[in-house]
Amino acid sequence: MSNEILKKTKLAPQVYDFIIKNEEIAKRAKPGQFVVVRIREKGERIPLTIADTYENSFRMVVRAVGKTTYELCMMEEGQHLSDIAGPLGNPSEIDYFGDVMLIGGGVGIATLLPIAKELKRFNNRLHVILGGRNKDYVIMLEEFENLCDELIITTDDGSMGIKGVVTDGMDLVMKNTKINIAWAVGPTIMMKFCSIKAKELGIEKIWVSLNPIMIDGTGMCGACRVTVDGKMKFACVDGPEFDGEKVDWDELLKRLSQYRDEEEISFGKFKEQVGDLSWL
Amino acid sequence: MALKPPAKKVRMKEQEPQERIHNFFEVALGYSEREAMEEAKRCLQCVHHPCVSGCPVGIDIPGFIKKIKENRFYEAVKILKYYNNLPAVCGRVCPQETQCEAKCVVGKIPGSEPVAIGRLERFVADWEAVNVKDNQIELPENKNKKVAVIGSGPAGLTAAADLAKQGYVVDVFEALHKPGGVLVYGIPEFRLPKSIVDREIAYIKSLSVRILVNTPVGRAVTVEELLQNYDAIFIGVGAGTPKFMNIPGTNLNGVYSANEFLTRVNLMKAYLFPEFDTPIRKGKKVVVVGGGNVAMDAARSALRLGAQEVTVIYRRTEQEMPARKEEYFHAVEEGVHFRWLTQPIEYLGDEKGTLIGVRCITMELGEPDKTGRRKPIPIEDSDFVIEADTVVEAIGTDANRFLLNQFKGLSINKWGYIVADEQTGATTLKKVFAGGDIVTGAATVIEAMGAGKKAAYWIGKYLEGEFNPWK
Numbered sequence A: 001m002s003n004e005i006l007k008k009t010k011l012a013p014q015v016y017d018f019i020i021k022n023e024e025i026a027k028r029a030k031p032g033q034f035v036v037v038r039i040r041e042k043g044e045r046i047p048l049t050i051a052d053t054y055e056n057s058f059r060m061v062v063r064a065v066g067k068t069t070y071e072l073c074m075m076e077e078g079q080h081l082s083d084i085a086g087p088l089g090n091p092s093e094i095d096y097f098g099d100v101m102l103i104g105g106g107v108g109i110a111t112l113l114p115i116a117k118e119l120k121r122f123n124n125r126l127h128v129i130l131g132g133r134n135k136d137y138v139i140m141l142e143e144f145e146n147l148c149d150e151l152i153i154t155t156d157d158g159s160m161g162i163k164g165v166v167t168d169g170m171d172l173v174m175k176n177t178k179i180n181i182a183w184a185v186g187p188t189i190m191m192k193f194c195s196i197k198a199k200e201l202g203i204e205k206i207w208v209s210l211n212p213i214m215i216d217g218t219g220m221c222g223a224c225r226v227t228v229d230g231k232m233k234f235a236c237v238d239g240p241e242f243d244g245e246k247v248d249w250d251e252l253l254k255r256l257s258q259y260r261d262e263e264e265i266s267f268g269k270f271k272e273q274v275g276d277l278s279w280l
Numbered sequence B: 001m002a003l004k005p006p007a008k009k010v011r012m013k014e015q016e017p018q019e020r021i022h023n024f025f026e027v028a029l030g031y032s033e034r035e036a037m038e039e040a041k042r043c044l045q046c047v048h049h050p051c052v053s054g055c056p057v058g059i060d061i062p063g064f065i066k067k068i069k070e071n072r073f074y075e076a077v078k079i080l081k082y083y084n085n086l087p088a089v090c091g092r093v094c095p096q097e098t099q100c101e102a103k104c105v106v107g108k109i110p111g112s113e114p115v116a117i118g119r120l121e122r123f124v125a126d127w128e129a130v131n132v133k134d135n136q137i138e139l140p141e142n143k144n145k146k147v148a149v150i151g152s153g154p155a156g157l158t159a160a161a162d163l164a165k166q167g168y169v170v171d172v173f174e175a176l177h178k179p180g181g182v183l184v185y186g187i188p189e190f191r192l193p194k195s196i197v198d199r200e201i202a203y204i205k206s207l208s209v210r211i212l213v214n215t216p217v218g219r220a221v222t223v224e225e226l227l228q229n230y231d232a233i234f235i236g237v238g239a240g241t242p243k244f245m246n247i248p249g250t251n252l253n254g255v256y257s258a259n260e261f262l263t264r265v266n267l268m269k270a271y272l273f274p275e276f277d278t279p280i281r282k283g284k285k286v287v288v289v290g291g292g293n294v295a296m297d298a299a300r301s302a303l304r305l306g307a308q309e310v311t312v313i314y315r316r317t318e319q320e321m322p323a324r325k326e327e328y329f330h331a332v333e334e335g336v337h338f339r340w341l342t343q344p345i346e347y348l349g350d351e352k353g354t355l356i357g358v359r360c361i362t363m364e365l366g367e368p369d370k371t372g373r374r375k376p377i378p379i380e381d382s383d384f385v386i387e388a389d390t391v392v393e394a395i396g397t398d399a400n401r402f403l404l405n406q407f408k409g410l411s412i413n414k415w416g417y418i419v420a421d422e423q424t425g426a427t428t429l430k431k432v433f434a435g436g437d438i439v440t441g442a443a444t445v446i447e448a449m450g451a452g453k454k455a456a457y458w459i460g461k462y463l464e465g466e467f468n469p470w471k
């Protein structure tokens, strides 16, 4: 049966790697696309990136941040997700560019992986910067090592690579290589600063993968609207990738917090039911 | 005329306004058998039955009403179902006052109300649900031809059912996790309980129609695959993308499109949060922009979510308002405020990006425009602010490009809708038909069903080799 969790692996605290059975998505997904998942009957619809595809299954990497993602990360192999719709969103616009900079932070590293693989398939030279809070959160390192021409790790506490943030890595790459195109995927605040930095460094285009709140993922509701170049865009159908230098980041950051109170209630109630979650 | 029928419709019981604004249960409670038979007696069984011409699917209205009068409800069911696959839905949400009932002879008698055709239709469908256990339908022999239906709103479901009844293999593709289109994500529970939609969909499935949910066509399956694997295609994807006023502050937290607001409430059951996971802002002061049915649904949903004050602002007046009178009166009874001749010009927010108010401008009505409606014109320096923590814009929808962008060669009109022959539903592309809101722009459930029905008939003809406009 479809949507079965075939495999679940812990990558870092609160970060899990899933292989989900679904032939249709496996057949069609392209780098940059996502699915909308509803884990059970009373659940909400949440978007998650397709991190890889296999024969009859696909991969997604989930970071537990609230009710739904915690519940998902607590599901076991053999269980099924009620609904998965996808692939959705426009695939990344991949071509031969020469030298490409790729910046990944947190669980965004998983979103970056299929983009990196596809860029490599087009024979680009990859200059990759991966960032995390500490060494535990720099996930999927080996997979990137096999792909990159240059790899820089940054951690907030210096437990791996250089102590600093990914924008420091951008400076380092630019010292040796002229970059015209980049992808940055990670927390919104990281993508914002990467975009500012890219502008400073004269990088012509920096693609970012936006993660506004979504419901349907097909352009029907307008929940995912973002402002890009002064115009209203629906991230699910016009994106999710946009030119980072044109995104209204502050508006997006505010919109991401619009259900903070409700999310706390929902998560609080969940924790009452399941108890301590620090082990996850 | 020998016997003049009673002037008024038999009243239908309703939940009291003070009670119903605290729940999402259905407002109108339906007729009892006795009440239905009583109302059925008001029908004059006119030989020319003008009512039938007012129904987009041409139901034999005097026919089914006669069976009610004679206490032969099961036969009434059979008549209704012959014409209409979703009678329990239409009996509830059809704008009868502008369709069948508008043409009813009894309604033309001065001081008299038309026969309550909608309520009777609803009665029959609900009676069936309780009293008819196995309605085995004999399907004709399988014709071994396959039809793909894109979208499971009223247009798609009707086309699917009628095609299945003709013996075709039908697969319905639906983007969302639940079939029904606007019936499940738009129209609220208190007007159309979802259990009724589920029941009607179960019936359509019993005709061996396969419904593939979570399958947005254009991405999850490609148009090319469908063209390759099916003998004909029906597109019924609805209008389905929200318009925004696009005034300053549109992206503040607390500003919703009606589609988002209603989808959270209906499809995702946010009114049962946190039992259901999807959140919604439970506003205290809610402003709804617009004057149609969608605005009424949003306003009344906001009340039920617990708002202290709900104000509908509309740029024209009560007379021009397109909402059904019945729904407007329900909203007034429930305590929704209306401000006519008012248009929002800016949404005001605090430093966190949260909505705190709506700046509005007062309008006056000018000369009638092409459609005959008097055009609202802003009055200079008349702006004022309404305090609000939630706004729902219910100002209409546009054609969603999600599917159309992938459908090479399909002709689209200047408003973005599909060009399809009015009689047959045939598009400009071979073996592709279309109907419902994606052809007409936002319309009604029964018109979408009518379009699905016509298309199913002509798809059948096409598959039999008797119709081919693309030669």
Ligand SMILES: Cc1cc2nc3c(=O)[nH]c(=O)nc-3n(C[C@H](O)[C@H](O)[C@H](O)COP(=O)(O)OP(=O)(O)OC[C@H]3O[C@@H](n4cnc5c(N)ncnc54)[C@H](O)[C@@H]3O)c2cc1C
Pocket: A034, A044, A045, A046, A047, A048, A049, A050, A060, A061, A062, A063, A064, A065, A066, A067, A068, A069, A070, A107, A110, A111, A210, A211, A212, A213, A214, A215, A240, A256, A257, A258, A259, A260, A263, A264, A267
């Ligand atoms: C295109 C896209 C791709 C994504 N890919 C991944 C991925 O591969 N892995 C991953 O771990 N996360 C991904 N996310 C983020 C993920 O959807 C959210 O973390 C998740 O919805 C949070 O749900 P929750 O109930 O666990 O947390 P909550 O406590 O409900 O929310 C935590 C935060 O997540 C965001 N959020 C909440 N609901 C939604 C929603 N319906 N849609 C989007 N964001 C929401 C809000 O900013 C919120 O403050 C992606 C988001 C988008 C838009």
Ligand SMILES: Cc1cc2nc3c(=O)[nH]c(=O)nc-3n(C[C@H](O)[C@H](O)[C@H](O)COP(=O)(O)OP(=O)(O)OC[C@H]3O[C@@H](n4cnc5c(N)ncnc54)[C@H](O)[C@@H]3O)c2cc1C
Pocket: B093, B094, B095, B150, B151, B152, B153, B154, B155, B156, B173, B174, B175, B176, B179, B180, B181, B182, B183, B186, B187, B188, B215, B216, B217, B218, B236, B237, B238, B239, B240, B262, B293, B294, B297, B402, B403, B435, B436, B437, B438, B442, B443, B444, B445, B446, B448
């Ligand atoms: C809030 C509201 C209240 C209304 N109230 C009334 C009323 O009281 N009476 C009345 O008569 N009418 C009412 N209407 C109008 C009526 O609902 C519509 O005219 C009718 O539903 C149109 O039917 P449809 O089948 O064309 O499309 P829809 O009902 O819009 O259904 C289209 C379906 O197609 C799916 N879809 C879209 N794109 C794809 C794709 N690419 N792949 C697969 N599936 C896809 C959608 O998810 C949706 O389920 C109301 C509308 C709204 C929004």
Ligand code: SF4
Pocket: B054, B055, B056, B057, B058, B059, B061, B084, B090, B091, B094, B096, B099, B100, B101, B117, B118, B121, B446
């Ligand atoms: S389907 Fe609608 S228009 Fe037709 S008879 Fe029934 S209520 Fe009237």
Ligand code: SF4
Pocket: B042, B043, B044, B045, B046, B049, B050, B051, B052, B061, B062, B103, B104, B105, B106, B115, B117
């Ligand atoms: S027009 Fe009115 S009275 Fe005449 S048949 Fe139709 S419903 Fe009955």
Ligand code: FES
Pocket: A213, A214, A215, A216, A217, A218, A219, A220, A221, A222, A223, A224, A225, A234, A235, A236, A237
């Ligand atoms: S998620 Fe609904 S329009 Fe994008």
Ligand SMILES: [Mg+2]
Pocket: A044, A066, A067, A068, A263, B277
């Ligand atoms: Mg959540």
